[in-house]
Amino acid sequence: MKIARSFQRRTIQFVIFVIFGTLCSFRSSNIPSDGKILTINLEQIAKSSGSIKLSEIATDISYVKLETTKDCFFTPSQYIVRGDHIFAKDRDNGKVFLFNKQGKFIRQIGTIGKGPLEHLGAFNIQASPTGDKVYLFSKSSNHLSCYSAEGQKLSECPVAYASWWFAPLANDQHIFLAPFGYPVPDSSAFFYYLQDKKGNVTKKYQTKTNFPIGGVIEFGNFYINPLTRLTYQQMCDTVFAISDKGAFLPRYVLDFGKSRIPDEVWYESAKYEKVKYDYINYINLVETKSTLFVRFIYQKSNRIGLVSLKDGQMSGFKTDKGLVENDLDGGQDFWPKETDGVNKVYSFIQPVNLLQQWQSGEMKNKKFKSQADRDNFVKMVTSLKDDDNPVVMIVNLK
Numbered sequence: 001m002k003i004a005r006s007f008q009r010r011t012i013q014f015v016i017f018v019i020f021g022t023l024c025s026f027r028s029s030n031i032p033s034d035g036k037i038l039t040i041n042l043e044q045i046a047k048s049s050g051s052i053k054l055s056e057i058a059t060d061i062s063y064v065k066l067e068t069t070k071d072c073f074f075t076p077s078q079y080i081v082r083g084d085h086i087f088a089k090d091r092d093n094g095k096v097f098l099f100n101k102q103g104k105f106i107r108q109i110g111t112i113g114k115g116p117l118e119h120l121g122a123f124n125i126q127a128s129p130t131g132d133k134v135y136l137f138s139k140s141s142n143h144l145s146c147y148s149a150e151g152q153k154l155s156e157c158p159v160a161y162a163s164w165w166f167a168p169l170a171n172d173q174h175i176f177l178a179p180f181g182y183p184v185p186d187s188s189a190f191f192y193y194l195q196d197k198k199g200n201v202t203k204k205y206q207t208k209t210n211f212p213i214g215g216v217i218e219f220g221n222f223y224i225n226p227l228t229r230l231t232y233q234q235m236c237d238t239v240f241a242i243s244d245k246g247a248f249l250p251r252y253v254l255d256f257g258k259s260r261i262p263d264e265v266w267y268e269s270a271k272y273e274k275v276k277y278d279y280i281n282y283i284n285l286v287e288t289k290s291t292l293f294v295r296f297i298y299q300k301s302n303r304i305g306l307v308s309l310k311d312g313q314m315s316g317f318k319t320d321k322g323l324v325e326n327d328l329d330g331g332q333d334f335w336p337k338e339t340d341g342v343n344k345v346y347s348f349i350q351p352v353n354l355l356q357q358w359q360s361g362e363m364k365n366k367k368f369k370s371q372a373d374r375d376n377f378v379k380m381v382t383s384l385k386d387d388d389n390p391v392v393m394i395v396n397l398k
Contacts, residue, residue, distance in 0.1 A: 082131030094121025157199030330366030
């Protein structure tokens with residue numbers, strides 16, 4: 001028993017060792033960029049005392065109910081909006097459903113099973129910029145499957161290393177993040193790797209420095225829309241854009257100021273847990289043509305910020321739920337989960353939550369821009385059932 005526990009501890013320590021080393025190597029990266037790098041003052045956003053209302057950044061809101069049928073009923077965990085297509089993944093079984101922009105259910109993408117045209121359930125999904133292809137990564141089989149929007153299985157390839165997230169590139173290449181160095185020893189030297197459409201690893205992004213630590217790390221992530229692919233690792237300085245060929249191009253520098261977690265804190269898990277909320281962590285990003293939405297946690301509360309990509313101006317405020325107040329139509333408050341990359345952003349609402357808010361009177365003091373807006377919203381809400389599929393909230397930005 002002691003031997004097993006010792007092995008488990010060593011494995012966890014090795015995983016943390018590798019990941020933190022990667023964070024440090026990318027933080028000091030000097031990869032050249034072909035575009036302007038914008039510095040974002042997170043500390044300024046964290047300490048802002050103003051407020052942000054939806055009417056300040058958006059012109060109008062519309063809602064689309066995703067059709068509920070006997071063949072399409074799901075608990076959502078991920079959405080991808082591309083062109084006229086809305087892909088939704090079921091949290092419980094990894095099924096993937098396709099709807100059109102009007103909310104009509106079109107088809108299930110593939111079926112669950114071990115047959116040649118099936119998949120073992122999607123852990124996460126991505127899509128091509130136009131939505132003509134959707135990619136399903138299954139952790140159960142460690143394979144990546146590609147389907148057409150018409151539901152035909154186009155290809156499947158193995159994923160070389162234990163991974164949890166990916167981004168599609170040109171020519172059906174994919175960049176993955178990230179192996180942990182276990183159970184495949186040769187993955188200890190890198191955090192990202194590139195695969196071609198046959199599953200061959202064509203590039204590894206090397207780690208240069210490792211530090212032993214005992215803290216808990218929020219792993220890296222991709223922030224993808226039809227126009228750009230961003231990647232960021234928590235507690236690093238740089239947000240990178242990824243080119244079609246897999247090059248990392250610095251796009252934003254995050255200025256934490258004195259609110260960065262000191263490196264030495266990572267050495268002791270107890271110390272990290274005690275002080276982690278005193279610092280900025282858990283960054284979330286959504287990029288449109290003119291605005292970068294930023295959300296993070298500081299001093300145990302959500303902070304949200306908007307950065308103008310036209311002039312670099314920043315605004316932000318403290319909020320319990322990390323949402324922008326919806327003063328346009330009196331509906332649910334808002335944070336974008338998807339975007340077309342230009343001027344549309346999307347959120348997805350569970351009907352049961354919206355109904356509870358409405359029936360409890362929580363929304364009775366909300367102001368509507370016009371009586372027509374209020375009538376449309378009330379009509380939509382009162383037509384919902386608790387077990388309906390989600391509602392898409394579409395916000396047009398100024």
